Amino acid sequence: MKYFKIVLIAVFLFAQSALAAVNVNKADAAQIAEELKGIGLSKATAIVAYRTQNGPFKTVEQLTEVKGIGLKTVEKNRSEILLK
Numbered sequence: 001m002k003y004f005k006i007v008l009i010a011v012f013l014f015a016q017s018a019l020a021a022v023n024v025n026k027a028d029a030a031q032i033a034e035e036l037k038g039i040g041l042s043k044a045t046a047i048v049a050y051r052t053q054n055g056p057f058k059t060v061e062q063l064t065e066v067k068g069i070g071l072k073t074v075e076k077n078r079s080e081i082l083l084k
Contacts, residue, residue, distance in 0.1 A: 022035035023082040023084070024081055029047070031044075032047055032048070035080055037077055038073045039069070039077070046067055050065065056083070061074060
């Protein structure tokens with residue numbers, strides 16, 4: 001029973017981390033900053049401003065067009081970024 005509880009907790013924690021994705025076309029700056037590694041509130045605000053001016057992101061790579069966001073940051077967060 002003790003091992004079952006440990007496994008259950010591990011599965012729960014894994015499921016929570018797998019769900020930690022953010023839709024950069026819909027989320028506000030606070031949500032983006034919270035979910036993406038290396039993206040603080042300032043860069044998240046720049047993402048929202050870019051999206052407002054240019055429309056929704058069509059590819060994950062398009063995030064590199066936002067000042068201060070490079071390909072390394074995009075690659076580090078690729079699995080957490082949603083577009084739709």
